[in-house]
Amino acid sequence: MGSEFPICKACDNNGNLLPLSDFGSQGAPIHYKAWVCSVPSCGYNIKIRNGDVYINEPISSGDSHVPRTRG
Ligand SMILES: [Zn+2]
Secondary structure (H helix, E strand, C coil): CCCCCCECCCCCCCCEEEEEEEECCCCCEEEEEEEEECCCCCCCEEEEECCEEEECCCCCCHHHCCCCCCC
16 A cells, blocks of 8 residues: 555564665765664664664664753
């Protein structure tokens, strides 16, 4: 039904693996650098870094970047 993404085999929620892209240090786009399951409770992810494949690394959201306050 139009689903072009591979099925996540790590969960039974019929999740799809969504391709994520990044930008290199030179600003060149890196397509499909990582794949993440569309089911948040699954969290299965696979990514490529420097030619190595990493599976199920912890996902960190951008919100974790909290400015430190003194007090
Ligand atoms: Zn999944």
